[in-house]
Amino acid sequence: MATGPMLDNQPAKEEGSGAGEDLPALRWRPAAWFRRSLLAALVLGQTAAAAVALTLIMPLESGYLLNALLISLFALLHGWIAVGCWTAIFGFVIRRKGGDRYSLARRHTEESLAATALAPTAVVVPVCNEPVERTLAGLRAVYRELEHQGRLQHFDFYILSDTRNPEVWLAEQAAWHALSQELDAGGRLFYRRRTVNLNYKSGNIADFLRRWGRRYRYMVVLDADSLMGGKTLLRLVQLMQREPGVGIIQTSPLVVRSQTLFARLQQFASRVYSPLFASGLAAIQMGDAAYWGHNAIVRVDAFMKHCGLRKLTGPGLFGGPVISHDFVEAAYMGRAGYEVWLEPSLQQSYEESPPTLEDELIRDHRWARGNLQHFWLLITAPGLRFAHRMALVNGIMSYLASPLWLLFVLLTMTTASHGAQPETTAPFPFVDGAPLAIGLGLSTLGLLFLPRLLGIADILATRQSMLFGGTGRLIISAVVETLVSLLLAPVKMLAHNRSVVCALLNLPVHWAGQNRHRESGWTAALSEHRTGVVLALCWCGMAVWIGSPLLMLWSLPVILPLLMAAPTSVALGRQASGLAFANAGLLTTPESRKPLPVIQNAGAEIPLLPDSRGLSNIQQAILSPPMNALHRQMARIRPDKPSTAAIIGHCLKHGPEQLDNRQLNLLCRDRQALASLHTAAWQANRDSYWGDRIASLTAYTRLSIGERLETTDRHHAASQRPVCGAAASPLSLDTVDCG
Amino acid sequence: MNAQQHQPLFERVLAYLSACGLTPSPELQRQARALVSAVVSEGRGNDIGRALELVPAYVDIPASSVPRAAPRVERGSIGYWPNAR
Numbered sequence: 001m002a003t004g005p006m007l008d009n010q011p012a013k014e015e016g017s018g019a020g021e022d023l024p025a026l027r028w029r030p031a032a033w034f035r036r037s038l039l040a041a042l043v044l045g046q047t048a049a050a051a052v053a054l055t056l057i058m059p060l061e062s063g064y065l066l067n068a069l070l071i072s073l074f075a076l077l078h079g080w081i082a083v084g085c086w087t088a089i090f091g092f093v094i095r096r097k098g099g100d101r102y103s104l105a106r107r108h109t110e111e112s113l114a115a116t117a118l119a120p121t122a123v124v125v126p127v128c129n130e131p132v133e134r135t136l137a138g139l140r141a142v143y144r145e146l147e148h149q150g151r152l153q154h155f156d157f158y159i160l161s162d163t164r165n166p167e168v169w170l171a172e173q174a175a176w177h178a179l180s181q182e183l184d185a186g187g188r189l190f191y192r193r194r195t196v197n198l199n200y201k202s203g204n205i206a207d208f209l210r211r212w213g214r215r216y217r218y219m220v221v222l223d224a225d226s227l228m229g230g231k232t233l234l235r236l237v238q239l240m241q242r243e244p245g246v247g248i249i250q251t252s253p254l255v256v257r258s259q260t261l262f263a264r265l266q267q268f269a270s271r272v273y274s275p276l277f278a279s280g281l282a283a284i285q286m287g288d289a290a291y292w293g294h295n296a297i298v299r300v301d302a303f304m305k306h307c308g309l310r311k312l313t314g315p316g317l318f319g320g321p322v323i324s325h326d327f328v329e330a331a332y333m334g335r336a337g338y339e340v341w342l343e344p345s346l347q348q349s350y351e352e353s354p355p356t357l358e359d360e361l362i363r364d365h366r367w368a369r370g371n372l373q374h375f376w377l378l379i380t381a382p383g384l385r386f387a388h389r390m391a392l393v394n395g396i397m398s399y400l401a402s403p404l405w406l407l408f409v410l411l412t413m414t415t416a417s418h419g420a421q422p423e424t425t426a427p428f429p430f431v432d433g434a435p436l437a438i439g440l441g442l443s444t445l446g447l448l449f450l451p452r453l454l455g456i457a458d459i460l461a462t463r464q465s466m467l468f469g470g471t472g473r474l475i476i477s478a479v480v481e482t483l484v485s486l487l488l489a490p491v492k493m494l495a496h497n498r499s500v501v502c503a504l505l506n507l508p509v510h511w512a513g514q515n516r517h518r519e520s521g522w523t524a525a526l527s528e529h530r531t532g533v534v535l536a537l538c539w540c541g542m543a544v545w546i547g548s549p550l551l552m553l554w555s556l557p558v559i560l561p562l563l564m565a566a567p568t569s570v571a572l573g574r575q576a577s578g579l580a581f582a583n584a585g586l587l588t589t590p591e592s593r594k595p596l597p598v599i600q601n602a603g604a605e606i607p608l609l610p611d612s613r614g615l616s617n618i619q620q621a622i623l624s625p626p627m628n629a630l631h632r633q634m635a636r637i638r639p640d641k642p643s644t645a646a647i648i649g650h651c652l653k654h655g656p657e658q659l660d661n662r663q664l665n666l667l668c669r670d671r672q673a674l675a676s677l678h679t680a681a682w683q684a685n686r687d688s689y690w691g692d693r694i695a696s697l698t699a700y701t702r703l704s705i706g707e708r709l710e711t712t713d714r715h716h717a718a719s720q721r722p723v724c725g726a727a728a729s730p731l732s733l734d735t736v737d738c739g
Numbered sequence: 740m741n742a743q744q745h746q747p748l749f750e751r752v753l754a755y756l757s758a759c760g761l762t763p764s765p766e767l768q769r770q771a772r773a774l775v776s777a778v779v780s781e782g783r784g785n786d787i788g789r790a791l792e793l794v795p796a797y798v799d800i801p802a803s804s805v806p807r808a809a810p811r812v813e814r815g816s817i818g819y820w821p822n823a824r
Contacts, residue, residue, distance in 0.1 A: 156810070177805060186806030206817050214813040308819035332820065383820075610760070625759045626803050633805040682755060683787045686747065698754045 028102045032286040035090070036387070039284055042086050046443075047079040053440045059415060066411060073408040080397050081447045088273070088451035091280030095458055100283050104239050104249065105345045116238040118154040119217040122300075123233070126204045128162040128197075130224040132171040133608050134517065136179050138227050140608075141601035143183055145230030148597075152188070154237070156216070160204050161193035166664040169193055170617040173634050174627060175608040182608070191634075195669065201293070202309050202325035213300050223294035226253065229348025229598050236297040236346065247303065247338030248330060250289060250296040251349035252278035256591045256599050258353055259579075260519060262360075262572035264587045265481050266353035271589040272468070272478065273455040278344035287339035288387030293326030295349045299338065303329070306336035314376040316506040317369065323509075324370025327395055328377060331388035348596065356520040356573035357488065358528045361495045366509050368399040368499035399503075402496035413554050452478060469588035477587045487568055490561045494532045520573025522566070529565035536562035613697055618656040621668055623693060628678040635671040648673055652680050655689040748785040749775045755791060759800050770798045 054074055058067045094100050125139055139157060146152045159176055163169040176191040183189065194207055205221065213219070218240055220233060228251070236249055255263070255270035282289060291298075307329045309322045322328055330340045354360040374392040377384075384392075456478055459465055468474040502509075536559040543552040561568070571577055581587045591599060610627075612620060620627045638644075647663045656664055667673045684690035752771045757763055774790060774797040783789045794800065 176808075180806050186804075187810075190807070190809045192809050210815055210817060211812045212810060214815045215810065304815055305818040306820065308817035310819050335820070381820075613758075623758060625755065625800070629803060630805055634808055679788065679791070682751070682791060694751065694754050697758060698750060 028286050031102055032284070032288070032387075035284050035286075039083070039086055039090070043079055043082040046082050047075055050078050050440060050443060051075040053436050057437045057440070066415065070408065070411045070415065073404055073411065077401060077404055077408060078444065078447070080401055081444075083394070084277070085447040085450055087280035087284060088276045088454055089280070090283050091276035091278065092454040092458055094279045094283045095276065096461065099345060100279070102286060103282065103343060103345060104243060104246065104341050105235075105343055108239070108242050113235065113238040113242065116241045118151060118234070118237050119241060120156075120215060121154055121218040121220060121233075121237050121297075122156050122158055122208075122212070122216040123220045123222060124158045124160055124205065124208055125222045125224065125226075126160045126162065126201050127172070127224050128201075128204075129165055129168050130163075131517065132168065132175045135224040136175045136608055137604070137606070138225065138602045139189075139222075140179055140183065140606075141598045142222070142228055142230075142233070143185065143189070144601055145228070145598050146233060147183075147230075149230040149234060151230075151234055155188070155233070157185070157189045158208060158212075159189075159191045160208050161191065162197045162201070162204050163193065164197065164661065164665070166661060166668045167617050170621050170627075170631060170668060171609060173631060174610070174617070174620075177630050178608045178610070195665075199309065199311075199321040200323060200325070202322060202329070206308070209300065209304050213304050216300050219298045219300050219303070221294050221296055221298060223351060225257075225352035226294050227256070227348075227350040227598050227602050228295060229596065232346050232348040239343075240297055240299060243339075245337075245339055246287075246341060247299045247333035247336070248289075248291045248296055248340040249346075250291055250340070250342045251346045252282075252342065252344040253295040253349045253351040254589075254591065255353045256350040256589075256595070257603055258355075258592070259517065259575045260355045260573050261577040261581060261587075262357055262520075262569075263353040263355045264578045264581060264592075265484055265572070267589055267592065268477055268587040269481055269485075270353070271591070272459065272474075272481075273451055275344060276451060276455050276458060278342065282342040282344050285342060285387055285391070287341055288334055288385050288391075289330065289340045289342035290388070290391045291326045291330035291333070291340060295351060302333065302336060302338050306338075307332045312373065312376050314380070317373060317503055318376035322370075322377075323373055324367060324395065327371075327374065327388075327391055328381075331377075331381070331384045331392065334385045334388050335383045348598065350591070350599065355517055356524075357491070357569040358520060358524050358573070361492070361499075361528065364399070364492075364496060365499040365502070368496060369503040369509050371395040371399055372500065372503045399496050399500055402493045403500055405493055406497055409558055413551055449482070452482060464590070467588075467590035467593060469585040469593070473585050473588065480581075480586065484572070486557075487561045487564070490558045491529065491532060491565045491568075494535070494562065495528075498531070519575055520570045522570055525566040525569040525573070529562075529569065532562040532565050615693065615697070616656070618664060618668065619693055621674065622651075622656070622677045622681050623690070623697070625678070628674055631668060632671050632674045635669045635674055637672065638670045640672065644670060644673055648676055648680075651677060652684065652690065653688075655693075745775055745779055745785060748778065748787060748790060751787050752790050752794070755794065756798060756800075761798070761800070767798065773797055 051071055051074060054071055055067075058071070099106060123142065125135070127135055136159075139159070143152075143157060146155055159172065161169055161172050163172060172193070173191060176189070180186050180189050192208065192211075194204060197203070199206065205219075209219075218237055220228070220236065222228065232251065236251070239249055240246060252274065254274065255267040258264045258267040309325055309328060309332075311321050312319050333340050354363055374396055378389060378392055378396075456474060459468060459474065460471065465471040465474050468477070539555055539559055540552065543549070543555065578587075582592070595603070610624075613624075615623060621631045622628065644666065647659065647667060650663075651659055651667060656667075659667070667677065681690040682694070684694070686692075686695065749771060752774055753763055753768065756767060756771060761767055774793055777793055777797070778784075778786055778790045781789065
């Protein structure tokens with residue numbers, strides 16, 4: 001049963017007088033209907049024309065069935081690419097016209113928004129095995145932004161951890177504490193770790209909402225790599241306050257802070273092409289937009305009321321918790337009568353790219369499974385809006401397109417190889433329909449490359465090319481990006497095929513956190529791409545075996561990238577190669593050229609965690625008095641159990657390395673166990689495991705302070721120690737009167 | 740008191756204080772020596788447990804207050820279609 005926006009969500013009163021007048025509310029649904037119809041007509045018309053052209057030029061000797069299959073696949077893939085291309089064209093037109101007059105941001109004047117009262121808002125950052133200091137540095141930058149705006153009192157911050165690795169979550173706790181102290185954010189910056197990780201990220205958010213959702217009117221969801229400017233955060237809250245019928249406002253984050261060449265390419269593409277796609281998407285979807293799971297503001301009450309995600313009850317892949325939750329939540333919000341808007345005009349919203357190809361493919365492997373799950377929702381979920389269903393279809397096609405493409409490529413190559421047959425007189429099988437074939441080829445190329453050209457045209461038209469290093473460098477960068485995209489396309493296609501197959505076979509996906517900054521290595525690259533290499537070699541062998549050089553020729557655009565995938569991946573995944581391009585002024589973006597304060601602050605490498613003194617986080621939690629006190633405070637009081645005592649004994653005797661993660665989790669979240677371990681470790685014999693750690697701690701301290709302390713440490717004989725200056729005078733029990 | 744005999748206790752105390760985040764200055768070492776003396780004078784030998792108990796009495800260890808990790812829970816529930824909360 002759909003219900004409208006709640007009565008308590010009436011537009012907020014303005015704080016002061018003299019606010020500018022807003023535009024009268026525009027009825028956007030007729031405009032949305034017209035735009036979507038126009039898009040459908042353009043896509044279907046173009047696809048139909050292309051399919052007819054292909055039918056006319058297909059070689060007859062391939063056979064009816066093969067031709068019919070090939071044309072059907074072509075139509076499907078062509079249509080899907082056409083949707084993307086026309087979306088970019090819509091975006092280009094909208095941007096050239098100065099923006100969409102229906103957008104939320106255009107409805108309200110600067111003055112009226114600035115005068116809008118804010119409401120309690122939670123900024124939540126779900127994390128799972130993320131690099132701790134990097135993540136919290138981003139949160140610190142966002143916090144500082146709001147502090148700078150002087151509106152901190154309306155916001156609380158939550159780190160919502162699903163981390164299972166005790167080495168990581170102990171660091172999270174320590175970093176949270178350090179950040180709280182640094183920002184003096186006690187009572188405003190919170191940390192919560194779930195011990196039972198139900199339902200992935202959506203379960204983590206739901207856990208937060210069940211506990212504290214009622215405290216807040218809005219929730220801004222940030223990923224571990226998200227950044228958002230203070231003004232953008234305020235604007236999001238103000239827009240939500242002014243628009244009580246809106247359930248979610250999604251910003252369009254740009255990729256920033258890229259280091260490797262791969263990430264820099266993503267960053268460049270995101271900055272040059274994404275604005276067009278985002279503007280086009282926003283213009284078509286309007287109030288039925290999608291939610292991307294982060295860099296968005298959510299109306300908490302509506303979300304809690306209508307966006308609960310039941311476990312799916314279908315077979316195999318279509319059973320269990322919803323993995324890709326965001327599109328579904330947007331659809332549910334729409335079903336409940338709320339609008340969901342994508343607002344690309346809101347600046348200062350950022351995210352990061354996976355640093356390497358392998359990391360992107362790992363992420364895609366997870367997303368493929370999540371998106372394919374949406375099949376079940378399409379069939380079984382009642383009441384979803386058509387636009388949201390289309391968004392789900394689009395998400396499914398993002399991955400299903402790969403097997404279709406692979407099949408299409410195989411069929412095309414098979415058909416093309418018929419040109420080598422003796423009965424075919426011309427070396428080019430489509431020679432009779434050459435003009436049509438050329439036209440079709442150009443049309444398809446146009447679909448693929450027109451968005452890129454429009455992206456550059458948009459920058460040139462707004463005279464912003466200097467922000468990209470100048471017109472020449474902008475164009476060279478775009479060419480490089482395009483070439484690399486062509487090189488990676490077959491590799492990604494093959495990887496997506498594997499992901500789709502794994503998903504359909506319901507093979508489990510393990511989530512162990514995402515690499516945010518590490519480089520590619522040869523081992524990972526070879527491991528990831530070996531299947532592609534083997535398949536490419538097999539294909540070459542087959543072409544040689546059947547004696548078809550034409551087949552080989554037609555296959556080269558697919559085979560070569562597959563053969564070169566590992567070295568390409570390693571080259572792209574290196575920071576040095578990214579730096580080389582940056583030094584040449586290539587792949588420059590305005591944000592990389594002159595980062596805004598929020599990006600600079602997030603990148604400032606101010607350490608949060610104390611010096612580890614050579615100890616692991618678990619060793620610190622046991623040995624370091626302040627760390628032990630902190631983690632004890634965060635731990636729970638649990639009943640004494642013989643099994644816990646046995647684990648404590650084992651840890652004392654052999655060290656935490658001899659325990660598995662489950663045992664370590666048990667110890668580190670047990671207040672009494674931590675206290676016992678701390679006391680016992682400090683009383684351990686010099687020759688024991690912990691005695692050794694304490695000795696190394698002493699040695700570390702001595703080295704770090706430049707030998708001002710004299711001891712009889714058996715690990716460091718006096719003769720081996722550097723003695724300098726005043727430190728030369730020993731201060732030991734041997735030389736003083738203890739009595 | 741045999742200083743050589745109690746050197747291990749002294750070193751362990753210093754290591755502990757250092758792990759507390761205190762810089763091993765001469766003043767800190769003086770305090771540590773006094774602490775060791777106190778333990779020895781109690782006839783506890785090299786009892787590190789006793790020494791750690793006495794640490795707060797002899798050395799000013801900076802207090803580290805841990806803020807609340809979470810605010811007071813205000814429990815709500817999640818609604819599931821078609822039975823919204």
